Amino acid sequence: MNTERPPTPQKMILLGRLLGAFGVRGQIKIESWTEPRDAIFRYQPWTLRDAAGVERELSGARGKASGKHLVATLPGVEDRDQVEAMHGQEILVPRAALPPPSAGEFYWVDLEGLRVFHVDGTDFGTVSHLFSTGANDVLVARGDRERLIPFVEPDYVRSVDFEAGVVTVDWDPDF
Structure with missing residues (x-):
């Protein structure tokens, strides 16, 4: 489900960003700052934020590691032109979506x-x-x-x- 909405006041955590097209069938390269990298797929729905600050929610992203990035399929994104239009968008989730840190650790x-x-x-x-x-x-x-x-x-x-x-x-x- 993809819906546009105004920026939200809850504390959002930047987990990665969309880098650009991978192939011609709508797959996208993702830079993930989670550890391990593919853990980013566990924290959905994502809020995607473009350079103008417009946010939209996205659920159902799937992907896998490929070299130093991840390669993902996003619902409703089916061709290279759609992917290129998303280049540079940030992937955010609410702080509450992250698991509690282990004893003696913190985010x-x-x-x-x-x-x-x-x-x-x-x-x-x-x-x-x-x-x-x-x-x-x-x-x-x-x-x-x-x-x-x-x-x-x-x-x-x-x-x-x-x-x-x-x-x-x-x-x-x-x-």
């Missing part, structure tokens, strides 16, 4: 908006987002300025307290 998105404090009490602002460098993950704290803090526990990230809404770090305030 990056759950850290966004938490206050970041140095162990001495200095306020670094709030968690804007996180990203991976390959060597380690990096927490981006925005306050009086932006700080990039390696997400290495317990060396630099000492604790995450969701109840208090605080991440405590041991990172040079001047860096």
Whole structure:
């Protein structure tokens, strides 16, 4: 079922994006950021968002791994022209669709908006987002300025307290 609707106020999680055509029969390449990659098919319905911010819901996507991407069949998409028109659309799901994290683990998105404090009490602002460098993950704290803090526990990230809404770090305030 595909229906257009205005953007939704619930917290949505970006899981991947549509890359372009695979063949001539309406299959599409997908970049997935789930682990494992094909887990993206477990979290349906998807909300597809185009560059203009227009969203529509899509259920029933099926696919499999092919090289470094996934190849999928989407309901109602039957030719290469339809697929090309969808190039670049983001795949989002409500945060509530994700399974609870294991003990001692959390989703990056759950850290966004938490206050970041140095162990001495200095306020670094709030968690804007996180990203991976390959060597380690990096927490981006925005306050009086932006700080990039390696997400290495317990060396630099000492604790995450969701109840208090605080991440405590041991990172040079001047860096």
